[in-house]
Amino acid sequence: IQQHYRHAIRQSFKVHADEDDPERIQQIIKRAIEDADWVMNK
Template identity: 45%
Template structure:
């Protein structure tokens, strides 16, 4: 998965959240993407992608249990 694919994936996952949470997490995704888009170390990019996917799953699970 590329960083752009991750960005699109995370924004789509935000749509599954309640409206207020969706707005909050979309903003967070956009800010994080801007912060890390210049990262050049392939290992660091993989680490960021794996952590982001893991965090997204945790957030979706958190809101689906409510």
């Protein structure tokens, strides 16, 4: 199941790879890290 989440997180990164707003990018990265932490703590 972790594999699935890892893929989903990677996909969300790719989707936002063309973001230009640094603040928005920080939010996305922070969220991705929180999601990854949540998955690892499962």
